[in-house]
Amino acid sequence: MLKEYKSVSEVVGPLMLVEDVSGVNFEELVDIELQTGERRRGRVIEVDENNAVVQLFEGSSGINLKSTSVRFLGRPLELGVSEDMIGRTFDGLGRPIDDGPSIIPEEKRDVNGVAINPVSRDYPSEFIQTGVSTIDGLNTLVRGQKLPIFSGSGLPHNKFAAQIARQAKVLNDSEDFAVVFAAIGITFEEAQFFRQDFEKTGALDRSVMFINLADDPAIERLSTPKMALTAAEYLAFEKGMQVLVIMTDMTNYAEALREVSAARKEVPGRRGYPGYLYTDLATLYERAGKLKGKPGTITQIPILTMPENDITHPIPDLTGYITEGQIILSNELYNQGVQPPVSILPSLSRLKDKGIGEGKTREDHADTMNQIYAAYASGVDARELQKILGDSALSKADLAFAEFAKRFEEEYINQGFYTNRTIEDTLNLGWELLKIIPESELKRIDDELIDKYLDKDENKKES
Numbered sequence: 001m002l003k004e005y006k007s008v009s010e011v012v013g014p015l016m017l018v019e020d021v022s023g024v025n026f027e028e029l030v031d032i033e034l035q036t037g038e039r040r041r042g043r044v045i046e047v048d049e050n051n052a053v054v055q056l057f058e059g060s061s062g063i064n065l066k067s068t069s070v071r072f073l074g075r076p077l078e079l080g081v082s083e084d085m086i087g088r089t090f091d092g093l094g095r096p097i098d099d100g101p102s103i104i105p106e107e108k109r110d111v112n113g114v115a116i117n118p119v120s121r122d123y124p125s126e127f128i129q130t131g132v133s134t135i136d137g138l139n140t141l142v143r144g145q146k147l148p149i150f151s152g153s154g155l156p157h158n159k160f161a162a163q164i165a166r167q168a169k170v171l172n173d174s175e176d177f178a179v180v181f182a183a184i185g186i187t188f189e190e191a192q193f194f195r196q197d198f199e200k201t202g203a204l205d206r207s208v209m210f211i212n213l214a215d216d217p218a219i220e221r222l223s224t225p226k227m228a229l230t231a232a233e234y235l236a237f238e239k240g241m242q243v244l245v246i247m248t249d250m251t252n253y254a255e256a257l258r259e260v261s262a263a264r265k266e267v268p269g270r271r272g273y274p275g276y277l278y279t280d281l282a283t284l285y286e287r288a289g290k291l292k293g294k295p296g297t298i299t300q301i302p303i304l305t306m307p308e309n310d311i312t313h314p315i316p317d318l319t320g321y322i323t324e325g326q327i328i329l330s331n332e333l334y335n336q337g338v339q340p341p342v343s344i345l346p347s348l349s350r351l352k353d354k355g356i357g358e359g360k361t362r363e364d365h366a367d368t369m370n371q372i373y374a375a376y377a378s379g380v381d382a383r384e385l386q387k388i389l390g391d392s393a394l395s396k397a398d399l400a401f402a403e404f405a406k407r408f409e410e411e412y413i414n415q416g417f418y419t420n421r422t423i424e425d426t427l428n429l430g431w432e433l434l435k436i437i438p439e440s441e442l443k444r445i446d447d448e449l450i451d452k453y454l455d456k457d458e459n460k461k462e463s
Contacts, residue, residue: 005070011063013263014219016042016054018070024052027076027112032056035067041093043077046264055260057093059217076112079227080105081234085208086178089195092212092220094227111226113233113287122290127355128244128299131167131420132160133412134342135349137430138369139327142355143170143242143297144290146323148250150316152309155329158190159417160340161248161303166203167420168244171361176241179207182228185214185221185252208235214252221256229287229298236296243296245288248303254281254315270314278318285322311346325349338414344376361423364453367445368430372408374444375437379405397441404436 003022010017016032030042032054046053054070079094082105089098094111096102124144129136141147151157165179181198183191191211198204208231212224225247236243247253254273261274269275288300302323306316309331320326330343356365379401386394386402394402412429415421421429431453434442442450 002071002073005072006066006068008063008065008068008070011060011065014056014060014217014260015045015263016056016060016063016070018052018054020050021052021072022050024072025074029073029075029077030054031071031073032063033069033071034062035064036062038062044072045260053264055219057217057219057223059219076110077223077226078108079111079230080108081231082106083235083239085231086235087205087207089209089211090227092184092210092216092224092227094210097211107234109230109234111223111230112283113226113230116286116289116291120292122292123354124290124297124299124351125354125360126297127171127360127423128242129167129169129171129423130164131422132163132340132342133415133421133426133429134340134344134347135164135327136361136421136423137365137412137426138344138352138372139325139347139349140352140355140361141299141301141349142351143299144288145325145349145351146285146288146300146302147325147327147349148316148319148323149301149303149327149329150311150320151303151305151329152331153305155305155331155334155341156339156417157248157303157305157329158186158193160329161246161301162194162197163340163417164301165198165207165244165246166201170242171423176239177206178235178241178243179203180228180232180235180243180245181207181209182225182245182247183209183211184224184247184249185212185216185218185256186249187214208232218256218259221253222260225250225253225284229284232298233287236298237291237294238296240295243298245298245300246303247284247300250281250302250304250319251307251315273314277314278322281318282322285319324351333409333413336409338409339416340413342413344373344413345380362427364431364445364449365423365427367449368427368434371434371442371444372412372430375401375404375434375441376408379403379408397438400437400441404433407436408433 007019009019028044032040040058042054042056044052045055082103091097124142126143128141210224210228212220232243232245235241258273288298290297307313325348328343328346330341333341382398382402
């Protein structure tokens with residue numbers, strides 16, 4: 001028997017205090033009826049003796065304290081999951097917004113998920129091809145990894161996200177591949193861009209989209225990534241699919257968290273964000289992975305805009321700490337017209353060594369990757385000297401490295417948002433650019449591989 005309470009004593013921002021309650025649990029779903037007959041939803045975020053703090057999903061405007069009745073439903077926020085979700089678009093609370101029918105769920109799942117026992121985790125090791133050279137060739141993504149993209153305001157991270165969602169696939173694998181896309185606090189224009197891009201390119205047929213707009217209540221923002229990850233867990237671990245989860249923009253999620261924390265009058269932590277920001281982000285990011293004995297995997301690409309392009313800001317700082325690397329977008333490359341403007345030197349994938357090599361990509365992948373990194377770093381330094389001292393002060397090798405850096409940015413990084421390169425294309429392009437450098441400087445590549453791939457390409461040209 002559900003009890004109904006009319007003891008709402010206070011409403012502050014998105015929070016409501018209900019007094020004299022009994023048998024109420026944390027994360028319990030709440031049904032609120034206003035004096036007008038309008039119904040709203042919320043969830044319990046704090047229970048203190050006989051008082052409960054309720055977080056409202058639809059905002060608190062127009063609530064009359066005396067006439068509002070509250071019912072606690074005795075269950076957490078759930079998402080009805082089914083394979084029919086693929087190809088559909090939902091809002092931040094899991095309701096269809098694509099004019100299609102409601103989903104008939106196979107089961108209902110708690111959106112907070114269940115923590116994965118570390119013992120049952122399997123180590124990520126299989127390569128995922130994104131079609132983007134800067135990721136595939138240099139910062140390889142593997143199944144079950146968490147690889148965030150750090151962007152700055154005004155940079156085209158949305159186009160980059162759409163490109164990865166469109167092109168990503170598992171090589172040499174017959175298993176089903178799905179993309180779960182969570183848009184958190186984005187504008188209507190951005191939402192339209194994603195919808196149209198996915199529809200136009202056919203990516204929607206294998207995608208589940210959760211869209212939370214900037215004018216939706218901030219509270220809905222907190223549930224959007226949880227909804228997306230719940231759908232991903234079902235598809236991966238129950239249906240055996242390979243799932244790529246893309247979440248943009250995590251900065252909006254953290255801002256919503258700060259808003260709720262301020263309404264609760266909590267003592268703020270770094271830069272005004274709550275002290276539990278790390279824990280909260282970890283509960284999302286750690287839902288990625290691969291389980292022993294299960295074919296399905298969840299791979300995550302969270303995207304966030306660094307406030308003031310500051311990588312030491314709490315959101316990118318903690319995200320980088322929890323996840324396995326980062327892809328960083330550069331203002332400088334963007335201003336040069338490079339698309340996507342991925343800054344190679346500070347970018348990193350901590351698991352790249354596990355997903356490359358013979359049988360996964362190609363035997364020369366690890367050596368060429370190391371050599372390209374070293375050559376580009378030397379080229380950037382040589383280019384700086386070139387600006388200050390001029391060409392005459394540089395050695396032949398330094399001039400070759402400077403030329404390599406220039407062509408590497410123009411041809412390798414700058415592939416555009418609609419070019420889909422196979423891993424073979426990426427590796428061959430790497431060899432093509434390494435020809436600029438004297439062979440004596442290719443110190444990080446095995447001689448056998450140089451003979452096999454560098455000369456082979458030369459012979460092709462001659463024939």
